[in-house]
Each structure stands twice: as C-alpha cells, then as structure tokens.
Amino acid sequence: MPFDPSLAWDSLPRMLFGLANTVGITALTLVLGLAMAIPVTLARMSPRRIFRLPAAWFVMFFRGTPALILMYLVYYGLAQLPSIHDGPLWPIFANAFACAVIGLALNHASYLVEILRGGLEAVPAGLVEASAALGISPRQTYQWVRLPLAMRYALKAYQNEVIGFTKGTAVVGVITVVDLTATANEVFERTYDPVTPMLTAAVLYWCLINLMRIGFEFADRRLNRHLAAEEQRRRKPVAASLQPALARWTGLAAPNTERAL
Amino acid sequence: MLISASEAGYFQQLARGAVITMELAVSGYILALIGGAVVGLVTLLPNRAIQAVWRVYASIVMGVPSLLVIFLFYYGGGTLLGGIIDITPFEAGLTALVVVYTVYVAELVRGAMRNVPRGQFEATAALAIRPVGAWLHVIMPQVVRLALPGLVNIWMIVLKDTALVSLAGLNDLVSHAKTAAGATKEPFIFFIAAALFFVVFSAVTLRFSARLEARFGRGLAVAKA
Numbered sequence: 001m002p003f004d005p006s007l008a009w010d011s012l013p014r015m016l017f018g019l020a021n022t023v024g025i026t027a028l029t030l031v032l033g034l035a036m037a038i039p040v041t042l043a044r045m046s047p048r049r050i051f052r053l054p055a056a057w058f059v060m061f062f063r064g065t066p067a068l069i070l071m072y073l074v075y076y077g078l079a080q081l082p083s084i085h086d087g088p089l090w091p092i093f094a095n096a097f098a099c100a101v102i103g104l105a106l107n108h109a110s111y112l113v114e115i116l117r118g119g120l121e122a123v124p125a126g127l128v129e130a131s132a133a134l135g136i137s138p139r140q141t142y143q144w145v146r147l148p149l150a151m152r153y154a155l156k157a158y159q160n161e162v163i164g165f166t167k168g169t170a171v172v173g174v175i176t177v178v179d180l181t182a183t184a185n186e187v188f189e190r191t192y193d194p195v196t197p198m199l200t201a202a203v204l205y206w207c208l209i210n211l212m213r214i215g216f217e218f219a220d221r222r223l224n225r226h227l228a229a230e231e232q233r234r235r236k237p238v239a240a241s242l243q244p245a246l247a248r249w250t251g252l253a254a255p256n257t258e259r260a261l
Numbered sequence: 262m263l264i265s266a267s268e269a270g271y272f273q274q275l276a277r278g279a280v281i282t283m284e285l286a287v288s289g290y291i292l293a294l295i296g297g298a299v300v301g302l303v304t305l306l307p308n309r310a311i312q313a314v315w316r317v318y319a320s321i322v323m324g325v326p327s328l329l330v331i332f333l334f335y336y337g338g339g340t341l342l343g344g345i346i347d348i349t350p351f352e353a354g355l356t357a358l359v360v361v362y363t364v365y366v367a368e369l370v371r372g373a374m375r376n377v378p379r380g381q382f383e384a385t386a387a388l389a390i391r392p393v394g395a396w397l398h399v400i401m402p403q404v405v406r407l408a409l410p411g412l413v414n415i416w417m418i419v420l421k422d423t424a425l426v427s428l429a430g431l432n433d434l435v436s437h438a439k440t441a442a443g444a445t446k447e448p449f450i451f452f453i454a455a456a457l458f459f460v461v462f463s464a465v466t467l468r469f470s471a472r473l474e475a476r477f478g479r480g481l482a483v484a485k486a
Contacts, residue, residue, distance in 0.1 A: 002340055060460060060463075060464060061456070061460055063463070064417075064421075064456075064459050064460035064461075064462075064463035064464065065421075065456040065459050065460055066421040066422070066424035066425075066435075066459055067421075068424045068425060068427070068428070068435060069424060069435060069438075069452055069455050069456045069459070070456070072435075072438075072439065072442070072448070072452045073448075073449070073452040073453065073456060076442060076448040076452065077442075077448045077449040077452045077453070078449070079448075080446075080447065080448055080449045081449060164418075167325070167326040167327070168326070169326075170326035170328040170329060171328060171425065171428075174428065181326065181328055181329055181332070184329070184332075185332070188332075188336060194332070194333070194336030194337040194340060195333070195337045195340055198329060198332055198333045198336070198337060199333070201329055202321075202325045202329055202333070205324060205325050205326060205329065206320075206321060206324035206325060209323075209324040209325075210320070210324060
C-alpha cells in the first residue's frame, strides 16, 4: 500500500489542529443539542396536541434529513431569507463554524428527543405510582426516581447516537469549516497522495471514537454498578450452556465473553 | 414562493438525481444485508483467529466516518488497484457503503443470534426436529424478529449516507440541488426539496417497518397480553 510515513509525520500538526476543530464542534453540538432536546422532549410527551404535534414534526424533519443537506440549508439556504439576513442574528448565520454547529445540533437534538422519551417511558409505572402513594411530590419523583432511571435506560442509545454524530461531523468541510476530514482533503490536494492523509485521519478518528467509547463504558459501569454482581452471575452459566446447544446444531457457537463493539 | 419555468426544469433534474440516490441506497443496502448475514454467521464460528480478526476489523470500520471511507475509495481506489481501472463515483460510493454497513449488519446479526433463548434450541432437540427444519422454521424467524428494528435503522442511515457520495462527484439528488441553488440564487427552496425527499422516504420506511414488525412479532402478541 502506498503509505508515506514521512508525509504522515509532516502533516501531523495540521491534522491535530483539524482534530481539535472536530472535537470542538462535537462538544458544542452536544451542549446545544441537549439544550434544544429537553424542551422538545417535554413538548413531545405533553398530553396536549398543540405541543405534541409540532415536536413530532421537528423530530421527523430533522431526523430524516441528512446532515449534509442541513449544512447547506443552514449556511446557504437561511442566508436567502430576508428575516435572517437583515435580522439581529445575522452575525451567527454568516459564520460557517456556527452554522455547522447549529445544523448538527438540530440533527442531534431530534435523535436525542426520541432517546430521552424512550428512557423516560421505560420507567415502570409502578415506581411512579409508589412515589405518589408515599406522598412524594411529582417534581421530586421526577428528579429522584424517573430521571436517574431514564438515564440508565437511555445511556446505550445515547452512546450510539453521540458516536454516530461525531463521525457525522466529517461533513462540515462542505461549508468551509476545516475539520479533520477537510484537513486530510487539503493535504491530498497539495500532495496528490490520497492514501496517506486519509489513513492518517482515519487513525486519529479511530482514537477519538474509542476514547469516547471508553468514557461511556466508564459511565455505564458507574450508573449500573448495582447490577455488576448480578450480571456476572447471570452471564457465565447461560453462555456456557448456550455454546454446546448452538454448536451441536450448526457448528456455530456463541462467543461468550465478548462485548459488543 | 412561485416556481418559474426554469426552476421547473431544475426540479426535473432533481427527480433524475433522486433516482440515482435511490439506486445507490437500495443496491448498497441489499449488498450490505447479504454480506452482513454471511459475515455475521461466519464470525460466530468458534475459531479464535476469526474472532480476533473480526474484532480488529469491525473496530476499525466502526471507528471511522463513512465520508472518509468514501473519499478513500474514490481518490485512493485507482492508486490501490495499481492505476489500471478508473473508479466512477457510483462505484466508489457503493463499495464504501457496502464495506461500512456490512460490518454494522454483521454485528446486528451476531447480537440477534445470541439473543435467541437457548430453550428454543433445546426444545427443537427435544422434539427431534431436524437441524435444517429447526433453523428455517424456529431459529431464523426469531433472528429476523430480533434484528428487524436494527435493520430498519441501518436502512435509514444508509439512505442518508448516500447524500455523502455527492461529495465524491456523483450527480445525485444533493449535487443537483446544489447546482440548482447556485444557478437560480434560490438555495432555500431547492435544499428544502432535497430534505423533504429524504424525510418522506424515512416516513414511508417507518410505516412499512411497523407493519413488518407486527408481522414478525405476531406470535408474541398473545403471550404478552
């Protein structure tokens, strides 16, 4: 494979700068996405149609649209509307970096709404009823019973979504934000070597994604530490007895110790 | 906003691009489905070497943006093949999507296989059902049921990822929308039109998948109530 280590080494400082931009966009999108998702989730779960329907449309539109089109729409499309172009927020919408974060955050928020809703709805009704029977106020029930449980239920889905959109930030290059992928493209255009910069960028992305995964696994262990003992007890015997049953039928066997990637 | 005659022409181009987008999404998804099912079954073999290679490979593919994989195949594909063949954007995009989503489908199939209760295997043994029949009529329907929500999810992601192939020069819906936006100075309407295409298709998918899930879950409904 025509991989050029010296070019990879020389371009590393620029690549790391691109990576820093990718991380910055990811972090800002996380915060802004969460800030958007909370009110929309509450509206989505509201018993009143007047709140529920617009929230459902929000989710349907921004979840169904590719991030690439959202980039174009926020950066080029909104500039065409007089209310934006002449409005007080124009300095924000004229900035490519801000537009990238807004576009990605809308996409992220719409996924987050469904994840939060799924987590909150998975809390057994009996627990909420029990708190009410014990005279605990609805607000406290929400804070100390529903939210902590919902966080636990939703963590895995949240992890998948965060890691998914981090990889999705690669599209911000199309509106002139110089992230890691855009840097790799720049190096390619100057050196006519496509393989080296793309593979260097791939290695850096891989490190970032796996660091995030380790962080999430740490959070998972912390939130679910009360389950650790039971998990071990449960996993071993089942996996051990599954193996021969599978193997007998097929020659296939279930690997038992492996965790999902 | 009124649509002029020249804009109507651009919308025809958009429709032609949409056909290419759908071709890419559907062929990429079907190939990834076949590849993922095969790879998922093979990597369940109790062989240490296969397990180790799979874990490394899956980690690499799942840790890298698909846009980067598309660029790698498009710009680097010619070099990697020794410069003999020129790769078209469609081929590069299709290869990249299949390579990436085969891994996701395979992981899903592996998870579904492991989640079929072991009592089902034991029951088929106890009832002396032949292996082929047990797989066709007992195990596989359950694997499909367990994997279905994930497969629908992957279809939606593949559909949206085809938009990225426009960045490798494919004349699909998105690239036509971009051309039209630049030429008419009306970016808003064309990008909204492109967005709505994807939104409508994911809404249709959700409808269809709800029916599929009801169909595959038909044995469960009674037990749950």
